[in-house]
Amino acid sequence: MSKEDANELALLLNTPSSELGSCRYKIADPDKDDTDYRRILEIFKKYDVRYFFYNGGNDSMDTCDKVSRFMAKSGYECRVMGVPKTIDNDLYGTDHCPGFASAAKYIATSVAEVYKDARVYDTGMVTIIEIMGRHAGWLAASAVLAEVSGCAPDLIYLPEVDFDMDKFLDKVSRIYKEKGNCIVAVSEGIHYADGTFVSEAKTSATDGFGHAQLGGLAARLAEVVKEKTGAKVRGIELSLLQRCGAHLASQTDIEEAFMAGKTAVEAAVAGETGKMVAFKCDRTNGYKCEPELLPLTAVANYEKKVPLEWITPDGDYVTKDFIDYALPLIQGEPERKLENGMPRFARLKKIVAE
Secondary structure: OOOOOHHHHHHHHHOOHHHHOOOOOOOOOOOOOOHHHHHHHHHHHHOOOOEEEEEEOHHHHHHHHHHHHHHHHHOOOOEEEEEEOOOOOOEOOOOOOOOHHHHHHHHHHHHHHHHHHHOOOOOOEEEEEEEOOOOOOHHHHHHHHHHHHOOOOOEEEOOOOOOOHHHHHHHHHHHHHHHOEEEEEEEOOOEOOOOOEOOOOOOOOEOOOOOEOOOOHHHHHHHHHHHHHOOOEEEEEOOOHHHHOHHHOOHHHHHHHHHHHHHHHHHHHOOOOOEEEEEEEEOOOOOEEEEEEEEHHHHOOOEOOOOHHHEOOOOOOEOHHHHHHHHHHHOOOOOOOEEOOEEOOOOOOOOOOO
16 A cells, blocks of 8 residues: 555545455464464465554454464464444444445435425335345435435335335335335345345345345335336446445444544554544533444454334334434535546555555
8 A cells, every 4th residue: 555656546536446456255263273374374474564554344353353362372462453344234233334324315315306306296106215225224224314405205114124025015015005105215125024035036146255245125025016006117226336335324334434433543643552542422411422442352343233123113214313313324425536527536546565
């Protein structure tokens, strides 16, 4: 990174984080199979790596914890720090995660824009918007922030509560009959009482960590709703757009992401290891966010979900508590460098270590 152009590195603040690269590789428990860890240690020794910062969500913090424990057990001095980054916002111990706010802002803005478009014709329509979130519904819940623009969805369904198809169809039918339109925001991970995904995804299609690759839920629900109501129905899957839409990033999110990385580096230089940077926030009088360090062992493999008390009793919307939680996070518009009317993203050389 030190060999990259400083101006290009500065542009990373407004560039999708995928510019840095990523990986999906699950390493085993070092107590059962230390093959990968011995290879990591070999590489660390070869390049004299003494600081290791791992950026990501739940699985990444688990990996970071395993690497930290193995380095300590091997007697190799290497300070290991976890830096949170996940739009899923499901990391335990932190108020929220870098990335979530910008994704939430993109989702809420998109819902508001779809709201306007869905009402352009005299003929009504049912619109179902599928949003990421396998087991935690933070992203789908963010659709409620469209209320600020007067463009709230009618129904919001999260994976924290069981989904009932009959009740869903009755609700959509009633709203469509009363209003002539109905907008539904739904998490990709909603499931029936027996735990099966409504999308009917099979675990044979998984990512590198064995998680089911979900998708197609909006199309499935649209088909069922059309059959039930006879209405014009459109299914929209935000898919990758919600996690790479840097043009709708929150300035608050960008600043806090930078703060998380800066805190991790400063803590490691000061001698800390085996920790994750977390956010401690106060919304009592305005909004205040401060970083704190938590042991990796205390956060790895724990999943933070939307509190049930923030979900309405019928399970088809979220309360004002969620708005109060999320609204401060989406504030601010970043200044972005443009080139011929297009965003000027960082262009890294990605120079390999020697």
